[in-house]
Amino acid sequence: MENLSDRAKKLLQxxxxxxxxxxxxxxxxxxxxxxxxxxxxxxxxxPTWGESLKKQGxxxxxxxxxxxxxxxxxxxxxxxxxxxxxxxxxxxxxxEDTDYAWWESQVAGAxxxxxxxxxxxxxxxxxxxxxxxxxxPREDVxxxxxxxxxxxxxxxxxxxxxx
Numbered sequence: 168m169e170n171l172s173d174r175a176k177k178l179l180q181x182x183x184x185x186x187x188x189x190x191x192x193x194x195x196x197x198x199x200x201x202x203x204x205x206x207x208x209x210x211x212x213x214p215t216w217g218e219s220l221k222k223q224g225x226x227x228x229x230x231x232x233x234x235x236x237x238x239x240x241x242x243x244x245x246x247x248x249x250x251x252x253x254x255x256x257x258x259x260x261x262x263e264d265t266d267y268a269w270w271e272s273q274v275a276g277a278x279x280x281x282x283x284x285x286x287x288x289x290x291x292x293x294x295x296x297x298x299x300x301x302x303x304p305r306e307d308v309x310x311x312x313x314x315x316x317x318x319x320x321x322x323x324x325x326x327x328x329x330x
Contacts, residue, residue, distance in 0.1 A: 171231050174209075174224030176287065181206055182228075182240050183282045189243050191275035199247035217246060217253040229259045237285075238276030251321075265325065267318065 171179070181203065190196045200216035203209070203225075212219045229241040239260055242252050257264045260273075 170234075172224055172227045174207075175227040175231060177207055178203065178220075178224045178228050179240070179282070180286055182243055182277075183286060185243065186240075186278050186282075189274060189278055191278060192271045194245050194250035197243040197245045197250070197274075200244060201247065203244055220244065221253065221255060226255065226259075229256065233259055238280050239270075239273035240277035240280075240282075242270050242273045243277065265318075265322065267321075 182198070185198050188196055198206075200220045203220055204211060204216060209220070209223050212222055217225075225241055225244065229239070231237075232239055232241065239256065242256055245252050252270070254264050257266060257270070260269075262269050
């Protein structure tokens with residue numbers, strides 16, 4: 168993995184390992200910035216989880232995929248509140264921050280791409296399963312919510328600077 172920092176290599180391995188859970192176009196199946204920090208045991212260097220991760224390999228990995236002409240796998244790392252990648256994701260690929268169709272196509276491309284030639288033979292350690300925990304009880308609930316046009320809602324928020 169020439170020209171890729173060690174942190175970016177570990178990040179790539181983590182993202183590839185997460186791809187089976189990813190459903191393109193459904194950011195709830197993607198992985199959050201904070202979760203990546205925790206999975207890789209990275210320190211928080213702020214000012215946000217996204218900016219922290221960017222400094223610790225995410226930007227390197229994104230630029231490397233652009234240089235190699237590979238799918239934008241870093242698009243599966245999202246802010247867990249907005250369920251969107253940071254604005255830098257679109258920018259590094261020269262795209263508008265609202266090009267969601269392109270984003271979805273990059274995630275689909277990353278999911279179907281054979282990353283094995285770019286991965287080290289060693290795998291990331293897997294956390295042991297907690298076998299001593301009781302399964303909490305479940306309760307069925309009914310929720311009523313307003314159905315909104317997601318793309319229109321995002322556009323309105325963007326126009327008003329997310330305020």
